[in-house]
Amino acid sequence: xxxxxxxxxxxxxxxxxxxxxxxxxxxxxxxxxxxxxxxxxxxxxxxxxxxxxxxxxxxxxxxxxxxxxxxxxxxxxxxxxxxxxxxxxxxxxxxxxxxxxxxxxxxxxxxxxxxxxxxxxxxxxxxxxxxxxxxxxxxxxxxxxxxxxxxxxxxxxxxxxxxxxxxxxxxxxxxxxxxxxxxxxxxxxxxxxxxxxxxxxxxxxxxxxxxxxxxxxxxxxxxxxxxxxxxxxxxxxxxxxxxxxxxxxxx
Numbered sequence: 001x002x003x004x005x006x007x008x009x010x011x012x013x014x015x016x017x018x019x020x021x022x023x024x025x026x027x028x029x030x031x032x033x034x035x036x037x038x039x040x041x042x043x044x045x046x047x048x049x050x051x052x053x054x055x056x057x058x059x060x061x062x063x064x065x066x067x068x069x070x071x072x073x074x075x076x077x078x079x080x081x082x083x084x085x086x087x088x089x090x091x092x093x094x095x096x097x098x099x100x101x102x103x104x105x106x107x108x109x110x111x112x113x114x115x116x117x118x119x120x121x122x123x124x125x126x127x128x129x130x131x132x133x134x135x136x137x138x139x140x141x142x143x144x145x146x147x148x149x150x151x152x153x154x155x156x157x158x159x160x161x162x163x164x165x166x167x168x169x170x171x172x173x174x175x176x177x178x179x180x181x182x183x184x185x186x187x188x189x190x191x192x193x194x195x196x197x198x199x200x201x202x203x204x205x206x207x208x209x210x211x212x213x214x215x216x217x218x219x220x221x222x223x224x225x226x227x228x229x230x231x232x233x234x235x236x237x238x239x240x241x242x243x244x245x246x247x248x249x250x251x
Contacts, residue, residue, distance in 0.1 A: 004054070006080040007231070008032040008072070010062055010119060011089030013040035015187035016138065018047075019220030020086050020227045025053035027228055029084060032075035034060045036089075054079060062089045062115030072122040081126040084231050087116040087159075088138045092189065094148045094196075105151045112155035116162060124170060133175035134231045137163050138223075139242060141183045141250050156181070160242050167240030176239035178230045183246025184208040185218040213248030 007024045011017040013035035025031045025048040033041040033048075033055050041057035048055035056078050060071035075082050091111050093104035116137055127133025142149050143156040163179040170177060184190065186205060194204035205217050226245055229235055244250040 004028065004030050004080065005084060006030045006032065006075065006082045007084035007086065008034060008075055008082045008119070008123060009086040009088055010034045010060065010115070012044055013037065014043075015189060016182065016185060016220045016223045017086070017088040018044040019224040020088060021055070022047055022051075023221070023224035023228050024084065024086075024231060025055060026051065027231070029231075030054040030056075030079040032056050032058050032071075032079055032082060034058050034062075034071055034075075034089075036061060062087075062119055063110035065118055068115075068118040068122050072119075072126075076126065081130065082123050083127050083130050083132055084134045084136075085119060085123045086136045086138070086227055087119055089115055090138065092149070092152055092193075094152065094193075096148055097150050100150060108151040108155050112152075113158050113162070116159060120162075120166060124175065127170070127175045128173045131174045133170070133173070134235075135163075135166060135170075135175065135177040136227050136230050137177070137179040139163075139179045139181040141181055141244060141246050143181060144250060163242065164240045171239055174236075176230070176236060178239060179242040180223055180226050180230075181242055181244045181246070181250070182223050183218055183244065183248075183250065184212065185220060185223065187220060212246070216247065218245065218247060 007029045009021040012021040012033040021031045038059035045055045045057045058071045061067040137159045139159045140156040142153045166177040194201045
């Protein structure tokens with residue numbers, strides 16, 4: 001590409017989002033590192049800059065329309081018009097249905113679905129203008145159903161329908177839209193799940209690995225590798241797809 005492209009990765013302060021931001025920077029993109037807390041993005045930004053890349057930490061509440069507009073405008077002004085978007089920001093508020101509060105349902109929907117909608121709508125303007133773009137949405141194997149995650153499963157399944165619809169709408173403008181559905185990935189989020197269940201994290205990982213055909217749990221870098229592919233020039237004929245990155249078949 002003749003000039004450096006700019007990517008936005010939400011929820012990029014840690015875990016999968018951080019790994020994707022660092023991988024895209026290594027691929028030559030400038031990266032807007034977005035998260036709720038700007039200071040939390042410093043580790044990701046420092047890693048990118050120390051490796052010779054360009055990155056900017058930007059605070060955003062993906063569920064808030066004005067916050068999204070301000071964040072996207074800041075990235076465009078400081079790094080260049082964003083033509084790559086990775087909707088990774090996510091939260092969990094797990095509980096069985098009869099114990100799940102309306103607030104916990106709404107919070108998960110706001111971040112995953114409303115957030116991806118607001119971010120995509122804001123960034124697609126730059127993509128259409130450039131006649132080129134890449135959107136990658138983070139779904140999950142939980143989209144297939146997972147006990148105690150009615151809110152999260154519904155949101156992640158919704159992202160798959162969102163992905164396929166945007167692929168249809170934006171394809172004519174040179175924009176591809178795909179989704180990644182991770183299985184068990186070793187992150188702070190899965191460590192917190194183990195702690196909440198009262199299970200040592202190493203035991204939790206070992207039990208998960210025993211159920212996975214490749215006999216290991218995933219790493220954030222496994223997800224970043226697929227995101228890197230989706231964003232490439234040569235992936236321009238791949239759109240509207242959901243790829244399960246789970247160490248074996250899940251759908």
